[in-house]
Amino acid sequence: RKEVEQDPGPFNVPEGATVAFNCTYSNSASQSFFWYRQDCRKEPKLLMSVYSSGNEDGRFTAQLNRASQYISLLIRDSKLSDSATYLCVVKKSSARQLTFGSGTQLTVLP
Amino acid sequence: EAQVTQNPRYLITVTGKKLTVTCSQNMNHEYMSWYRQDPGLGLRQIYYSMNVEVTDKGDVPEGYKVSRKEKRNFPLILESPSPNQTSLYFCASSLSTGTSLGGEQFFGPGTRLTVL
Numbered sequence: 001r002k003e004v005e006q007d008p009g010p011f012n013v014p015e016g017a018t019v020a021f022n023c024t025y026s027n028s029a030s031q032s033f034f035w036y037r038q039d040c041r042k043e044p045k046l047l048m049s050v051y052s053s054g055n056e057d058g059r060f061t062a063q064l065n066r067a068s069q070y071i072s073l074l075i076r077d078s079k080l081s082d083s084a085t086y087l088c089v090v091k092k093s094s095a096r097q098l099t100f101g102s103g104t105q106l107t108v109l110p
Numbered sequence: 111e112a113q114v115t116q117n118p119r120y121l122i123t124v125t126g127k128k129l130t131v132t133c134s135q136n137m138n139h140e141y142m143s144w145y146r147q148d149p150g151l152g153l154r155q156i157y158y159s160m161n162v163e164v165t166d167k168g169d170v171p172e173g174y175k176v177s178r179k180e181k182r183n184f185p186l187i188l189e190s191p192s193p194n195q196t197s198l199y200f201c202a203s204s205l206s207t208g209t210s211l212g213g214e215q216f217f218g219p220g221t222r223l224t225v226l
Contacts, residue, residue: 098155
């Protein structure tokens with residue numbers, strides 16, 4: 001079983017739609033959680049950290065469920081510019097390494 | 111401008127010919143790391159370094175070497191490249207508390223390596 005699992009998609013949604021991605025992790029000792037965004041053929045960039053109480057940044061909401069070991073990302077009012085691959089990232093219990101999911105591909109259609 | 115740079119960006123080589131991919135960061139970060147990205151497998155860590163002269167294996171270190179003689183540089187060395195090392199490679203850096211990776215990881219633009 002992979003340490004971090006994501007639905008690879010692709011998710012094709014119309015502009016203005018709300019879309020949600022889930023990610024599950026296998027190590028209950030994992031410490032910290034993040035969502036990174038990767039545009040085609042570019043480097044990953046941090047989108048947001050995920051806090052235990054859930055957090056919001058504009059149209060993006062991240063949630064963590066430690067009991068069920070999953071993380072979610074909700075994007076409201078999707079824009080064309082949101083088209084990218086979204087990577088779920090977990091900091092290992094050693095706190096010295098990150099584990100990346102394979103990513104979920106999102107395409108927002110006009 | 112704060113950045114991580116990698117060179118070369120693209121490289122085509124042949125099996126067995128030693129190569130080095132350079133990585134440099136100007137943010138005074140203690141932590142540096144190398145990843146490879148393959149379709150369906152995501153980013154997998156090759157090696158990481160918590161600080162100068164301190165390096166550790168990641169999840170897929172076989173066939174690679176690294177060194178950290180200076181804080182800003184973290185070269186990746188393939189002594190005898192093989193076709194299964196054809197991949198997209200990313201260098202990254204971040205702050206560190208000394209024993210823990212801290213904060214956001216900043217990635218370089220990537221190096222696309224093809225080994226024939």
